[in-house]
Amino acid sequence: MEEEFVTTTAETEISEESRRSGPLGRLGGWTAIHRRWVFAIWALLVIGLGAFAPSVFNSLAGAGWQANGSESVAVRELAEEHFGGNSSAAVQVVVHSDDQDVSSPAMQQVIGEISDVATTDDRFGEVVPPQPGMTISQDGHTAIVLIGANGTTDDMVKAVDEHKDELTALSGNGIDVYPTGASALWSDFNKANHDAMIKAEMVSWPITLAIMVLAFGSLVAAGLPLLLTIAGLVASAGGLVLLNMVTPISVWAMNFAMMFALALGIDYALFIVSRFRAAMAHRKDKLAATVETMDTAGKAVLLSGLTVLVSLSAVLLVPAPAVRTMAVGIMLAVVFVLAATMTLLPAVLGALGNGVNAVSLPWAKRQQHRSPLFAKWGDLLHRHPWPFAVGSLAILIVLALPVIGLKVAMPSISVVPEDAPVRQGYEVVQEAMGDGAPGALQIVVPDAQAEQTAEVASSTSGVAMVTPPQPAADGSGYVMLQAIPAVDPSDEQMNTIVEDLRTSLPSDALVGGAPAENIDLQQALNDWFPIVVGVILTLGFLLLLVALQAPLIALLGTVVSLLSTAAAFGVARLIFQEGWGSGILGFEAQGFLNGWGPVFFFAMIFAIAMDYTVFLLATAKEHYERSKDPKVAHVDGLAHSGRVIFAAAAVMVAVFFTFALADPLPPKEMGIILGVAVLLDATLIRLVLLPVLLRITGHGAWWSPAWLRRVLPKVSFSH
Template sequence: MPLPDALLDTEAPHAASPGMLGRAGAAMVTHRKWVFGVWLLALIALGSAAPTVFTSLAGAGWQANGSESVQVRELAQQHFGGNSSAAVQVVVHSDTASIGDAAVQQTLADVAAVFDGDSRFGDVVMPQPGMTISPDSHTGILIAGANASTDEMVKAVDDVKDELTALSTDGIEVYPTGSSALWSDFNVANHDAMIAAELISWPVTLAIMVLAFGSLVAAGLPLLLTVAGLVASAGGLVLLNEVTPISVWAMNFAMMFALALGIDYALFIVARFRDALRHGDPRAAVAETMDTAGKAVVLSGLTVLVSLSAVLLVPAPAVRTMAVGIMMAVTFVLVATMTLLPAVLGALGPKVNAASLPYAKRQHHRSPKFAAWGEVLHKHPWPFAVVSVGILIALALPVLGLKVAMPSITVVPEDAPVRQGYELVQAQFGDGAPGALQIVVPSADAESTAATASTVDGISMVTPPQQAQDGSDYALLQAIPAVDPSDESMGTILQDLRAELPRSALVGGAPAENLDLQQALNDYLPIVIGIILVLGFVLLLVALQAPLIALLGTVVSLLSTAAAFGVAKLIFQDGHGSSLLGFTPQGFLDGWGPVFFFAMIFAIAMDYTVFLLATAKEHYERSGDPKAAQVDGLAHSGRVIFAAAAVMVAVFFTFALSDPLPPKEMGIILGVAVLLDAFLIRLILLPVLLRLSGHGAWWSPAWLRRVLPSISFSH
């Protein structure tokens, strides 16, 4: 039986009473002065803390809580004057003078004076012959113990490193190095890179917004939303840091996601509002918009939050707090989208189209070009399905050979003091000298432990046992590897050392902390992936009430994610295009990438899935016709997905210009993921799957419909 014309006309207004989100949106319009007032007060309160975000947040936290290496660091800090992996090593070198010369001794005394009176530093140990003085006596390492947490030690190095490097003269060089100094220099380089990328991405974003909306006023709304989310997130992270240390990386990722998702959500809402405005007054248009596009935005936001929440299982403070930063940004952007944006749209009304470009006045929400594209896909589904799946599988195959490891010293610029000091130590003391393994053992087992450690393959030297200073029954030994701390064989050396030493001996040090963290990330990766996939499927199932399309939406998101990591393997592990991108490949992907980037990429992929499928379901509910769902779903969401993807790709690829490798990895991997997902998945493969599955895409058994909450996207 043919459907009534009113149902077939997807552009016709609908008289259905607004749902919960529609009523909430209308209330935001009615009480917009209150909404503006509350947001103004919130932004003033949080904004007052926001400027200190990069100086307030923590700098380290790269550890596996509860691991053997963390136990060693805590014992060394407690019983050995802070001579742990977090201690600061100051390299003093002269080409002409020896360590015993008066000028060098004076420089060492000046270095020691920098640490005096600062409670964050423990015992200061001058260079020792046979241990921290080079064979030619031209290089010495002064050690300032760590008397605070790893995060506080990074801040402590931030405070003193300029004073230390200023002690260099024409004949004497001074370089602070060690783990704490590494994170200090890296955080500075990373912060500078993030700010530079943001400065480039904002004007590019505005240009894309103007082209997408054709109106300066409409184009400015996503940026308004983003600024509100950013300011609130920055202030919120500063306040949260007073309760628990938050990694400075949390703000970096929050900046990126607030910009990307804020624009995504605003695009979807504003585009729908401009269409609904043709059917009624601004308040009714807001109600219709929030009842349709608003539901998709809420679902998208929940999907992002759920994906990132799985990362909180990983027992690494830095990784957890990065997830917290993004979740906070997404939450603020989502709240602003559901409260501030409707109030602004209601206040603007038809003025949302002010300052329009000529072509925009002829632009409709239903794109004829994407409708035509939908017709092409409907007529010829198989060729497009085979080609898109073939490309994605081909790109995903390299992921089978992906290697991961924690970043090496090459992640900081060549002129960074920590890298200069590191390379000087290697040149004077041996490749493994910057990454000494520390062994804490009961005093009774110290001599036998030293003898055994010296026989382990890959250990070039073991220092004599050092007794605990507080009288406790512990001894500390340093085992110097024969290879660079980031060498692939370090894992085997650590494993052999732990296997052959007495059970009472604990092995740690900076290389061991990296390897223990890498092992924890590897162990939790399948758990995180499993949770994200299951929860992503459940959210789609609840929203769409259709198990087949919810499953297909989840699987294709996984496919695009695998393809993005395959490309990452080719670029960052194998080095393809490295000269063009301006970096030296490490031979692996940074170890935190798979866990964290999987959550981020999958969240973004599901973002587009929700936009497309929610729109398609809206048209299926209206017409009962799977072709209308596929073609009109693409016609009404294609332009938004295209514009949102263009913005995200532009935002992410600006980070490819960064000098530090991790932001470059992040930008390129996320940019490639969005590129593949938006164009091969959302604009080709998923519409083709809707075409091939027909009514089955939207079928749901009666028992499931009774169990699931009733959610409708039609208005």
Template sequence: MTSNTAEVDKTRAARADGDGQPPTASTGGLLGRLGAAMVGRARWVFGIWLIALVALGAAAPSVFTSLAGAGWQANGSESVQVRELAQEHFGGNSSAAVQVVVHSDTLAVADPEVQQILADATAVFADDQRFGEVIAPQPGMSISPDGHTGILIAGANAGTDDMVKAVDELKGELGELSTDEIEVYPTGASALWSDFNKANHDAMIQAEMLSWPVTLAIMVLAFGSLVAAGLPLLLTMAGLIASAGGLVLLNTVTPISVWAMNFAMMFALALGIDYALFIVSRFRDALSKSGDPRAAVAETMDTAGKAVVLSGLTVLVSLSAVLLVPAPAVRTMAVGIMLAVTFVLAATLTLLPAVLGKLGTKVNAGSLPWAERQQHRSPRFAAWGNLLHRRPWPFAIGSLLILIALSLPVLGLKVAMPSIEVVPSDAPVRQGYELVQEQLGEGAPGMLQIIAPASEAEATAGAAAAVDGIAMVTPPQQTMDGSDHVMLQAIPGVDPSDEAMGSILTQLRSELPEQALVGGAPAENLDLQQALNDYLPLIVGIILVLGFLLLLVALQAPLIAILGTVVSLLSTAAAFGVAKLIFQDGHGAGLLGFTPQGFLDGWGPVFFFAMIFAIAMDYTVFLLSTAKEHYERSGDPKVAHVDGLAHSGRVIAAAAAVMVAVFFTFALAEPLPPKEMGIILGVAVLLDAVLIRLVLLPVLLRLTGHAAWWSPAWLRRVLPDISFSHG
């Protein structure tokens, strides 16, 4: 027997059940005892969950109308300061103001019919406290040179989230002002987020509806039993209802982005099914051996339950790093996923064991013809493991070459905040935007706002006009409250999403007097992008370190913890490489039905990295915890390698199939960001499951042998005692 096996035996002998006695075969460790307790108190578990779901479910239906619609800003940035000053001193004429574009091919803005439409639009805003001063179209500023297009500005007298809700409520009434001769379109940043959030919500709901039947079909194929296949969906539904209601309640404390629910829906479905697959699969195997549902639940939770807990912690830790980004929308998207994962994890550790204990052998009810031939130890994956054991190098080299080749394009990846093209072409905000560009110039929809001391008004105007790329600077506007500030509007000569906007903003800020501040919607986007870029290396570093530490604590083996963390980077890099080819270069754009922006949306690297790494570590935990369990029992690295794959391969393949199906349904969405999200995450899961978890990581176990599971004595003394074997 090797020294490693001796350590395993010594650890088992020392492990006690809380009172100094060895654990019983029926309950095992802490999670085993928890699982057995859930079975013994199933009525209490069902009752508590029913009360919680009814209470949270009452709030859940309002989730998409209650949550915040904005928050895409870098808190503390210069552009946010400008917006706050504009709202305080200039009647709300800030980036959050609503712009109403009025256009006629036959009538001029000065004509009575158009003036009546402008008066009617002003009346729409008059009784709403969320709006400040209403500024009529001004010649030379907000009336086109031909006189046929005017922009009425309704100042923002509330926060950005309230302004988006205001547009949600009023844009229908504003649109109804259009006549056969006069077109009326609400536009501006608040209207943009209103239209985009609606398009995004519709796309997410459509994708969810498509993914459920596909998911059920995969579950039936994986389990061969209708009852067993339905359990993951039951768990997921509980997680979705609880997280939706939880977000609504949390939104009463602090604004939560509506995007938080979008991501929560996706992750509750994907991870809920992952966890239930692992637990239900292991339960069926344990039940077939013991015939005792309570003992089978205890064994399941003592083994697979530990892997689920570790996976959930890894997801939570990865996403917690995103909270460092000083952008409310980005932070609350992470909060939404974390809340969903917390509820799914809680249901997996309490509700699912209780249900399994009550079902017992009925978990196999509705079995399909091939179900009885299924074994937890898959002969096919065992044969695959043996093949990898005999010929590790060709598979290692082949998978590495594919992953590296797909990763190389990431070196040319460009990122920027979304352009107007992320909303459908028939959305009112896009129609108004394009009309303003056509009538007032390419950069007119993205005017930069400059606020300076009144004493420096002339110097500021002159310096701004001299900046290369600025087409026009409006005369200084005095404050409405008598404070010592002026506002100027600098109209760029390029589209607000043009790459040149970055250098124009940088030059403008460097050339203006020291006390002058530059903001506006394009500046807010660029400041947010800069914050995302600045925080990316820190977030990546934190996620990698914390991921490694969690694996180290769980596996008690530094080498395999390092390898498990590093290989997760390969699927992430490859996914972003594919994203660059599709969304930046436009390969396959026609097939997927979108127009490439020439860049990836700016929040993608930070947020998708955390999500992809969390999912990758999910599969890493499932594979390595199973391999560790067999190594603890046998002390043989070949048994750990082959049986680890034989017992977890089918679950990993089924879970990956579900995730890929769920994520790829979002590729059908019309708005570009959900499409990006679905394709990037789907490609990442596909590459990770096929090339890393089922090829590269098992090969690394084969090549490292005993060293994969070795740990120095001092480290074993420091780390908590965790074993994945039962008994």
């Protein structure tokens, strides 16, 4: 009875507040009152999905780096169907000895043992022993055992995961065994990146907590964002495992989701908790404070989350399974983190009230929601807008200029650690058989055109050797030839070689193989990049327009987000293409940026940039709605959101830059590019350029034609 009376009283107290609030304010009030139900639902969700979470990295797919519908994928499918699985997904097991040749009993025994391992797994297809003139070096000391692919590319990566230790364990008595090929490459590549991501996460968590404590001055307030993020991450990890049962999801999806969910979850919680503490300071009623918080900051967080989801959804247009599922993984994590922010967090705040300030540090009680420091900064920008506008633009443009010469390509073997078996085998094959031997091109053609195809391929510039035509065992009428390039598979000349073959060979000939798959994927990424950018910019602008009801500031907020993106890629070119600072950062420059970078990182950077844009402009609009004074909107918008943006950016930069410590190149690229983007965006754009643009445009920033106001749904950020 007592509990029922308390609940009824609370509902009565908040009913009037809720009636004056929007849907999110009412949601906040409902979750605060019915918090036990909210806690129970989230507990069931986290426990239920969390049961699947531990298996996430073993369950998810390891391949998917291909351009669906491309010529190279067609070749792989034909090879799997008609040539015993001798496709780009086949496993090439290198056997090498300095003092014994392939005909020796010891070498023959090892080759037999490799065949025995292959017969223990149905995912392995036909085993082709070393062939003179094709897979045996001229000196006879290096040979390749080909294990065909009898499963999908994802199946083959998992098969290598499970058997590579068994295969490498066959080394001994002066004989070395190295599993190589595309499937082995992705197996070692994924493992190296996963290990690096986990190490970086372990480093970033204590740094993040320290920044949160400094920002909030309270251990309880600082711990809330981390607890929120953990709930979202556990749920999303379990969700990805379940989703993988329906369609293959790249293991990279979870890697990116871990990092992005941590950064965004903390962003959202910072904004909500900061606003709640301010509401408690003048209301003293935790339920009313929860309603006010969700009615104002909740709208900004929801809009920010939608902007992130919209930006990442554009990546789904790219016809590459790994790229698409990376976006799906991050989107799923964002959905869970956003859901936790909109339901679980207000329920916790409604329970804590002033307890959110528990375990406070000495300076915490002096903190104000309206930061005097950022208010002074806003006044300074208001008095001297043009010097700050010109200065920030000049820095961003100078940093962005190098992007003009940016080169992109799929990663070379150098992104795999030097002690990885696939790299060791790759280098052994190159030394024994030539630079292009690890990256043979496969040509599938009807039998009638085999002779002509062999002649043309042999005379193509950059082709060192063409193997004799191999007829399909099933009598389908196809033959396969292997064209061995004269250059390393990651050499720029490979693009010309593949293009020349496809142009000059008979019309029915198809050119594939691992190097061609990389080239086709890179071409697809290049082709779709401008479309993805256009979609992201358009949808981002429309979301800001709906939220702010003002076309000019929505347009400016969208356009300036491009500046930090361009500057980040300009810096990326200097570091990863030209090698600036590579010695300090501990990597070998490839001479290009990894191919998925522009499409994927653009979507991520733009999403983060719009995240801060929403926080700043939503706060500014709230003050403009109350005062109708653009100076109040400009200065108070910065005073009330500046500290949150600064703290959130500090957390993101710390999270991202920890990945710069990773040994593999891809997480290093990701960490540095995203870290630089956030650093530039938060300091030069959100805390300088965008506030200055509000000052320069004045009332015009918030003007909207009458016809547009009639068309748009009414959105207000004031409470």
